[in-house]
Each structure stands twice: as structure tokens, then as C-alpha cells.
Amino acid sequence: MTFDVDLFVIGGGSGGVRAARIAAAEGGARVALAEESRMGGTCVIRGCVPKKLMVYASEFPAEIADARAYGWEVQAGSFDWSRFRTTLEAELDRLENAYRGTLRGAGVTLHDTRAVIEDAHAVRLATGERITAKHILVATGGRPFVPDIPGAELAITSNEMFHLPALPRRALVVGGGFIASEFACILHGLGVATTQYYRGAQILRGFDDEARGHVANAMQEAGIAIHCGTDVMRLERGPGGIRAVATDGSAREFDLVLYATGRRPNSAGLGLEALGVQLGRKGEVVVDDFSQTAVPSIYAVGDVTNRVNLTPVAIREGHAFADTVFRGVPTRFDHSLIASAVFTQPELGTVGLTEEAAREKGPIEVYSAAFRPMKTQFAGRPERVLMKLIVDQASRRVLGCHIVGPGAGEMIQLAAIPIGMGATKEDFDRTVAVHPTMAEELVTMRKPVRTG
Structure with a gap:
């Protein structure tokens, strides 16, 4: 059978881009890639990169205080969020264009639209175009999860954090994972009165107990109000902001409520289950050690598989896939020993x-x-x-x-x-x-x- 392409990649994030580039440039494959949002995916556009730049911005008050202690006559002025956001958006544009240039340079055909899987060897674009492929790679990443509570529409997620029209005066961060804890520190460092609710006994579950306790104590000493064993029952409009009614019996008002209560794989509506691709309890695509699904021609890498949800892991999974399928070098990526960092303060x-x-x-x-x-x-x-x-x-x-x-x-x-x-x-x-x-x-x- 003759196919339009050797590989069709759904998703232009870190894993999909790496797989497409290696398959095309080093494997000699004819590759196409579809991305319905911005090229670069979660990490580059609405995750690690903009978040780390916000971390840098939020660290300057402490550095300025240290400079005074070291003899420098310096004084912190007010933080210009609008100026920072403009520069940030320009940097994200630059990175997106770099991703596009890298893919085009490798010979990858780009489709700026949504794609769904029609059968084991074909995808259908939102434009109506049908493209056949010998292999299909699902690299659609994940999305923020907000629980179904009354008033959930009043909250934002990490996707919207980088595009706020202005910084709030008071913020509530709901969640205890690394994303929630990082944003709590960022907001506090930028001068926002920050409160963090987490339903568990201690933030940063899954990390070493002594280490996460050390981080939590430092955050609280810095002025972040962490309330463990506390969750939001409902959100409602109050006279002066968003009123959060909590399980501890409190009802506090905030100007912004950020939900960072986990992420879910982006697997819905792709046509996977109808083809026999197995999905897990959270919607993750189930794959073997070589990232292959139950349908031999369909593979998946990155957060959509919910293995280890880190950008460098998605990149290595994508590279291993391309090596295995297009370079004749069967490669398993070992998930057992992976370093990571939480950019709290x-x-x-x-x-x-x-x-x-x-x-x-x-x-x-x-x-x-x-x-x-x-x-x-x-x-x-x-x-x-x-x-x-x-x-x-x-x-x-x-x-x-x-x-x-x-x-x-x-x-x-x-x-x-x-x-x-x-x-x-x-x-x-x-x-x-x-x-x-x-x-x-x-x-x-x-x-x-x-x-x-």
C-alpha cells in the first residue's frame, strides 16, 4: 500500500517535534505534523519556559535586598507587569518561530489545524483533508484539570497565568503539586498576597518528606499562607472579589483563584478508542516499552501517556520512537532514574x-x-x-x-x-x-x- 507520508504526528509539543525532526532528518522519512494551537506545546508556550521566566522576575526583590546588605545603594521600585508580559510574549513568539524553522528545515510538512485519527493509517484534518500514513504518533500532551465545583468558571489555570491583564492584589492557589507551589512562590515574589490551599497533609506529595517539609517551611516563613487539609467547596462572586468557601469552614475573598490540581492527558476526541487503542483511567494512552499502542501502526509519547510527565522525558521518548521505527535502532527509554527540579523559592x-x-x-x-x-x-x-x-x-x-x-x-x-x-x-x-x-x-x- 502506498501512503501519503511515512509518519503523521499529532501534536507540536516537545515530544512530537523531536520525533518528527529525527524521523525526517535522520531517518529519511516523509513526515507531516498537525498542531491545533501554537507550535512548541505546553512547555514552550504555557509551561516551563514562561514559568521559569516568571520565576526569575519574582526573585529580584530578595536579590535587591541582598544587594543592600552587601553595601549597594539600591531600591526596588514597583513591578511593571505589562512591560514584563509584553517582553515575555515576544520571547514566546521567537521560540515558536524557531520550532517552526527547525521542523521546516528537517523537511517536515506543517498543518496548523486539528487532526483526528480516522483509521489505523489515516488522519482527518479539520480542514477536511484526509492524509494516509504508514505510522501515526499521538503527542497531544495534557491539559489542566479543574474539579467540577460550583463557580469553577471563576477560576483560571496555568494556561491563563501568563496573559493576565494585570497582577491581582490577593491570590488563592489551589493545589499542592509542583505547579501550584511554584506559582504560589512566583505570585508572592511579584508582590501578591498569596494563599495556598491543599487538601493533603503536606504540599509536594511524592517528593522526599524532609525536603518537601523544608520547602513548605521556607514558603511559610517568607509569607505565603499555606493551608493544608483544606479544599474549596465552591467559588462565588463576592462584593470585593471571588469568594472561596473552603472545607475548613472559612470564606475568604480573592482577586484571582488559580487552580493547579493536576493535569489530564489530551486524548479525548481523537478517535483512539474506536480503533482499539486502550486508554487508562485518566484517559492516558496505554503503550508498551517502545511507545507502541495495541494498534501496531499507532504510537504515543509524552504527557498523553501519563508515564513521567516532564518535557525532557517527552523529548527522549520521541527520540527513542524515531530511532526504533525509522532508524532501525530499537530503543527503550528507561523511566526509572530521572532527575527533576521544582522551581519554588x-x-x-x-x-x-x-x-x-x-x-x-x-x-x-x-x-x-x-x-x-x-x-x-x-x-x-x-x-x-x-x-x-x-x-x-x-x-x-x-x-x-x-x-x-x-x-x-x-x-x-x-x-x-x-x-x-x-x-x-x-x-x-x-x-x-x-x-x-x-x-x-x-x-x-x-x-x-x-x-x-
Whole structure:
């Protein structure tokens, strides 16, 4: 059978773009890609990139305060949200155009429209055009989830955060995951009176307990009002804003309510189930180790599969797919040891097992140090850094590393390399410290604080 293209990709986010580019440029495939929104997907347009730029903007008040402590005669003025937003939107335009240029340069045909799967080897565009393909890749990502409560239409999600006409005076962030916690810190840093509701016992569920407790304490000391064990029952228009009626019996008014209560795979309406593609409980596309669905010609990568929902993971999955199908190099992506960072203030960087997960596997040693770093101690600020290693007692391998403090994301990237190679605690100990740095604590902790 003759097909119009060798590969049709649905979704122009990180995973889909990488798969399309490698298949075309290195695999010699005829590739087409459809994106119904903006090229670049969640990360580039409404996720990691604009969020990190907002993190940078929100950190300047503390840096200006530190500058004064170091002898500089400086004073923070008011934050110009309109100016920042204009520059941000221009940067996102630049990145989107770069993505388009990269794809076109690789020979990928772009369709700026929605596509659905008509059969195992054909897609139908919203324009009515039908395109046949030997292989179809679903890379449609995810979307923010807002629970069905009265007044839910009064809330916004992370998608809208970057396009606010003005900053609110009072904001409520609902959720306790990394997106919610990051935006709580961003809003606070930009001068917004910020409250965070989370129905669980502690924010950042799934991260190391000691590390997430360290982050939560720092956020509260900075002035963010975190209410755990609290959820919103309903939202309603109040005389001075949005009234949030909560499960703790309170009713508070805010100018903005941001819901960051998780994300759901973007799999609805694509025609998958009718073809026999299995979907999971949350709508995720079920795939094997090679990202292949139950329909042999259809594959899926990225957040739509709900495996590990991180941009670099989607990129690696997309690359592995292209290597397997179009370059003749069968490649499985290993999801077992992935470093990540939470850009709260302070940052949290993590790789490997948490103390709690490691303890379930066998006897461990825990090495942990909390201290005031030189820079902020000199400036008279109380912030403390946490460095933590989890070590297997029998093999001496470092099973996990958790860092809370400035630059944690940068440090954990490097820590992930020796841990991925199977480094032992003694390998860390043999490494000479770089002084004076925060990271030197990772190689100078000699005695465990806990065993068992």
C-alpha cells in the first residue's frame, strides 16, 4: 500500500517535534505534523519556559535586598507587569518561530489545524483533508484539570497565568503539586498576597518528606499562607472579589483563584478508542516499552501517556520512537532514574529514591545537612539549605539525592550523573570539596543522621 507520508504526528509539543525532526532528518522519512494551537506545546508556550521566566522576575526583590546588605545603594521600585508580559510574549513568539524553522528545515510538512485519527493509517484534518500514513504518533500532551465545583468558571489555570491583564492584589492557589507551589512562590515574589490551599497533609506529595517539609517551611516563613487539609467547596462572586468557601469552614475573598490540581492527558476526541487503542483511567494512552499502542501502526509519547510527565522525558521518548521505527535502532527509554527540579523559592532538586521509598527496599543510611549558606547568612536572611543523600547499607550505592536551596536544579543535574552510574557513598567521599560552595556538603557528610 502506498501512503501519503511515512509518519503523521499529532501534536507540536516537545515530544512530537523531536520525533518528527529525527524521523525526517535522520531517518529519511516523509513526515507531516498537525498542531491545533501554537507550535512548541505546553512547555514552550504555557509551561516551563514562561514559568521559569516568571520565576526569575519574582526573585529580584530578595536579590535587591541582598544587594543592600552587601553595601549597594539600591531600591526596588514597583513591578511593571505589562512591560514584563509584553517582553515575555515576544520571547514566546521567537521560540515558536524557531520550532517552526527547525521542523521546516528537517523537511517536515506543517498543518496548523486539528487532526483526528480516522483509521489505523489515516488522519482527518479539520480542514477536511484526509492524509494516509504508514505510522501515526499521538503527542497531544495534557491539559489542566479543574474539579467540577460550583463557580469553577471563576477560576483560571496555568494556561491563563501568563496573559493576565494585570497582577491581582490577593491570590488563592489551589493545589499542592509542583505547579501550584511554584506559582504560589512566583505570585508572592511579584508582590501578591498569596494563599495556598491543599487538601493533603503536606504540599509536594511524592517528593522526599524532609525536603518537601523544608520547602513548605521556607514558603511559610517568607509569607505565603499555606493551608493544608483544606479544599474549596465552591467559588462565588463576592462584593470585593471571588469568594472561596473552603472545607475548613472559612470564606475568604480573592482577586484571582488559580487552580493547579493536576493535569489530564489530551486524548479525548481523537478517535483512539474506536480503533482499539486502550486508554487508562485518566484517559492516558496505554503503550508498551517502545511507545507502541495495541494498534501496531499507532504510537504515543509524552504527557498523553501519563508515564513521567516532564518535557525532557517527552523529548527522549520521541527520540527513542524515531530511532526504533525509522532508524532501525530499537530503543527503550528507561523511566526509572530521572532527575527533576521544582522551581519554588527555595528550589528543590531531586534524583533517585526518597528516604521513604528507599526504606521500603531495605536498610539504608541517611546523610543530611541543613545550614545557612554564606551568601544569605552575610545578608542576615534566615534561609537554610538542605543537602541529603540516601545510601544503601549493603551495596553502599547512593540511591537518592535531594537538594533544597538556590541553584538546586543546576546542582541536581550534575548529581544525577554519578548516581546514574552507580556511585557509592565512598565515591562521593573521595571527591575533593570545592570551597566555599553549598554543594561541597554533598562530599563532606561523613556520619549518617539516621539508619534503618
